[in-house]
Amino acid sequence: MAPTAALVEATGLVKEFRRPRKAPGLAGALRHLVTRRFDVHRAVDGIDLRVDEGESVAYVGPNGAGKSTTVKLLTGILVPTAGEVRVAGVVPHRDRVANARNVGVVFGQRTQLWWDLPVQDTFELLRDMYRIPAADYRRSMDRLCEVLELGPLLPVLARKLSLGQRMRADLAAALLHEPRIVYLDEPTIGLDVSVKDRVRAFLRQLVADGTTVLLTTHDVGDIEEVCRRIVVVDEGRIRHDGPVDVLRDTLAGHSTVRFQLAAPAPLELIRERLPDAEVDTGAGERDLVVRFDRTLRPAGAVAAAVMALVEVRDLRIDDEGVADLIRRLHERDSPAALTGAG
């Protein structure tokens, strides 16, 4: 097999921010004006990351873990404090223009569309900015319009678009210049289920067509459906790096049903009925928590099994999110396995 080319290569990447240290109140603010003191915060703390051409990588972690900072280092918006980074052979912060040709960026909570212009005008501005030749622009537009069904959106002012329409237009804006790698930050946040499905299907196709994807998300469904590899970052360090498939079997795809019962939970009977589920009491003996693999049985079957044994007053179904996934990885991985990628 031909060796795959590294598209992203980061070694020992560090980014520190200086944060002003101020005592509270006016006196503190005044003192800070005279004697400025700062704390140094390491947002990225020695990251080694290699992403090969064509990979689809979920880059996940709790809030403040350093995900956006890493992406900003990869786009060249930030200069690393230490370490090295290359994207498609380019050092991003040294040559942001060359780097921009290779990368596309989509932020679910922000837009790169010109707010007061029709969508079409944003695309033409981007065409000129990236100097996309006319024939390439037409080909790219035709493809994106077809798969993202953009035709009816082209004459619409960006600010008039719904969230789902805006996301489709933003995806097109990031991909018009056919970048080799695209960074997506929460691309499905706030979208309703059917639009989410469309966006995920589009991203899967993008990966199938050879574009490399680095996806930041808090939605396990995005990871399961789009990515083949998951990198978990916490406190600026990589805590886990491996195939999504392995997690799918062992960790993800679980739901929890929380019941409020009319009587104490008959735990043994419920465990007999649901042998592959984790069954336990919650805060009190009339609270029951059943965690199960939703690929094995739907939540309705779990609820029915419990209702057949005990009177149920109330129930709530929670699908697990990335936060649960990370917590379980922490629990599962030994301290030795937490020292680096692998």
Ligand SMILES: Nc1ncnc2c1ncn2[C@@H]1O[C@H](COP(=O)(O)OP(=O)(O)OP(=O)(O)O)[C@@H](O)[C@H]1O
């Ligand atoms: N410009 C900045 N100046 C000072 N501190 C910063 C700056 N940017 C980020 N930080 C800090 O660095 C840490 C990592 O932030 P970052 O935005 O990379 O996290 P994140 O993993 O993307 O989080 P989220 O999921 O909330 O977006 C946080 O503690 C944040 O407060």
